[in-house]
Amino acid sequence: MKNTNTTTSGSSKLDRKTIERNRRIHMKALCFKLVSIIPSKYLKPTKDMLSQQDQLDLAATYIKHLRERIEKLKGEKEQAMNTMRSNSNQNNDRIFNIGSQLPLLEIRDLGSGIEVMLISGLNKNFMLYEIISVLEEEGAEVVTANFSTVADKIFYTVHAQVKISRVGVEPTRVYQRLQELIAPPEMWEYIS
Numbered sequence: 001m002k003n004t005n006t007t008t009s010g011s012s013k014l015d016r017k018t019i020e021r022n023r024r025i026h027m028k029a030l031c032f033k034l035v036s037i038i039p040s041k042y043l044k045p046t047k048d049m050l051s052q053q054d055q056l057d058l059a060a061t062y063i064k065h066l067r068e069r070i071e072k073l074k075g076e077k078e079q080a081m082n083t084m085r086s087n088s089n090q091n092n093d094r095i096f097n098i099g100s101q102l103p104l105l106e107i108r109d110l111g112s113g114i115e116v117m118l119i120s121g122l123n124k125n126f127m128l129y130e131i132i133s134v135l136e137e138e139g140a141e142v143v144t145a146n147f148s149t150v151a152d153k154i155f156y157t158v159h160a161q162v163k164i165s166r167v168g169v170e171p172t173r174v175y176q177r178l179q180e181l182i183a184p185p186e187m188w189e190y191i192s
Contacts, residue, residue, distance in 0.1 A: 028052070034059050103182055109171040113161040114140055116178065120154050124182075128156060134177045135160045140169045 035043070035055045042062050043050075050058070103120035116131060132142050140160035147156045162169050 038062050107171050107175050114169050116158040118156040122152050138174050139163050
């Protein structure tokens, strides 16, 4: 009987040693993996000479740095969103209070592209393809064209990009041609 107990206790010690050795090997591999993903600018030049505790301390410092950076970026994002919201509210007020100024044309030069925004009343009849034709004749390729109706206004938005980059698209020329197409000159507003 003593033999089986001794064998059982001996094998359980061996099992515990094996389990502990495997755990240590696994932890060492995890520490190595953790240190390997830390950018080299955060590591000291003697990376191989650092103890495991030092490596973990460096990882903790790097994680704290990332958290601080995330908080800073969240603050900047919130500030930018607030600025955008206030600008959007001002634009919405301007757009929805135009009434007698319809149709309203806005053209934005985006460098390698152009954005045309047109707001008209329900009683003004013109076709979206006419705007697209003007853009294509001026050397732009239409990427997207959308329209939506809100209350008694129709909102048209056309995004186009330059077909040939060295030639480009002249926003003032596009504006003049669209102006002639849609309404008398005194009713238009140009924003570049």
